[in-house]
Amino acid sequence: MSGTAVKALLNESTTVVLSPGYEGANIGTIIGFKHVNYLVEKAVIEHFRRNGLPVGRLYEENGLGFDIVDIDSRLQTALVVDDQASIEVTPNSKDDARELSFKVTITVERDGAPKKAVASKVKAVLRYDENDVRMLRRLPVPEGLERFVTARIGGSEPGAEVPAVTEQLISGGSAESDAVLEQLLAGKNAYGWKFRIPYPFVHFFERLQMSGYLRLMEEAKHRFVDARGLSIRKLLTEQNWIPAVTHSRVQLLDEALLEEDLYVVYTVDNIFKNLLYTSRLDTYVVRDGRLVQTSTGTITHAYGVVENGKEGRLVTFDERVLSAFNNEQA
The missing domain is CATH 3.10.129.10 (Hotdog Thioesterase)
Known part of the structure; x- marks a missing residue:
């Protein structure tokens, strides 16, 4: 059978x-x-x-x-x-x-x-x-x-050495700065945070599963625009603009485990015709003093206006959106 x-x-x-x-x-x-x-x-x-x-x-x-x-x-x-x-x-x-x-x-x-x-x-x-x-x-x-x-899923080779971090997060807690994040974000048009993997994100007792990474990808967009002064609520209130996704991909490269600290880095890669932009999402854990990459992903975003619940149309980026995505002063 x-x-x-x-x-x-x-x-x-x-x-x-x-x-x-x-x-x-x-x-x-x-x-x-x-x-x-x-x-x-x-x-x-x-x-x-x-x-x-x-x-x-x-x-x-x-x-x-x-x-x-x-x-x-x-x-x-x-x-x-x-x-x-x-x-x-x-x-x-x-x-x-x-x-x-x-x-x-x-x-x-x-x-x-x-x-x-x-x-x-x-x-x-x-x-x-x-x-x-x-x-x-x-x-x-x-x-x-x-x-x-x-x-074992994946099997990333250990990467760069990183400084020791002594601060402890509780399960589900997050932080926007530490020495490892500073190293990961240096010189990049990116936003990142550290996140202690909680039980609701895992399956088979201990592994961060694909749905957890998708949740982090969605959260990364929200955190990124909020950090750049263009929160989702702000653009909704002022212009009725909402993020819209046309393409997403997530690949697991190694296993991330319950109660490990996961470093999440969201990097803007390209802007196309003031209508779409692509970003990369990379996640890491620290093991034996070295970075181990556990996933990588890409997402393509636009902004749209939605009326009557489901009638949507895309809009072109204005100067403040472009400035924020390029990490420039508006």
């Missing part, structure tokens, strides 16, 4: 209809990029279930934790809270791949016709839980999945 299930998982497409989470409707009734990616993740998990390999059972019986390690999504049409989104998951793992790969397409109805809203590429691994205290028994890995099993 497992051989048939694995063959279907790796070769057959599935389609599921899902509704966005109401929590994600923070732009009128439009769903933010984070919750769009949550839908993508949910559809891939449903793909496993429909092919007889539910991700919960893979952990309970085989000690294999399902982890998305790369999610790359392009948003072509906004999703709204009332959408019944049709989501197709198509496997496309190469024969020698060590990661499970999928193409995910989200389609919604607009004006009585189907319209492609999101195109995503997803990579996942099955992380083996070696803890014999938690996993008292394990069945063998289902035949055909062995090459996607890993003892």
Whole structure:
């Protein structure tokens, strides 16, 4: 049975209809990029279930934790809270791949016709839980999945030495300055902070999961513009402008663990035609006095005006926005 299930998982497409989470409707009734990616993740998990390999059972019986390690999504049409989104998951793992790969397409109805809203590429691994205290028994890995099993996600080489930091954060706490941050931000058009990883951000007891990184990516945008004097509330109040995301990608490079201090750096890379700008998000932990990068990501933002809940249009950046993004005096 497992051989048939694995063959279907790796070769057959599935389609599921899902509704966005109401929590994600923070732009009128439009769903933010984070919750769009949550839908993508949910559809891939449903793909496993429909092919007889539910991700919960893979952990309970085989000690294999399902982890998305790369999610790359392009948003072509906004999703709204009332959408019944049709989501197709198509496997496309190469024969020698060590990661499970999928193409995910989200389609919604607009004006009585189907319209492609999101195109995503997803990579996942099955992380083996070696803890014999938690996993008292394990069945063998289902035949055909062995090459996607890993003892550790990523494996970044230790980077630069950093100064010792003695200040202790409590779980979920953050700080905007210390010697490590100063080193990470030196000479960059960037904003950063330190964040002690709390329990709500992790899964399988201790690992920061993809959804946690997506939450940090969203928070980074808010912190960055607030630090530059253009908070989201300020532009909403004064001009009815709201950030809009057209593309996002997050890649896991190593594991970040519960109650580690995570250094988050948001760097502005490019501004295109005063309409879009791209930023990079990099995260690090400090181990044995050296930086270890745990993730990298990119996000493309615009500003838009939303009326009647979902009617949106993009706007061009004005001088104060451009000055803030370029870290210049307005």
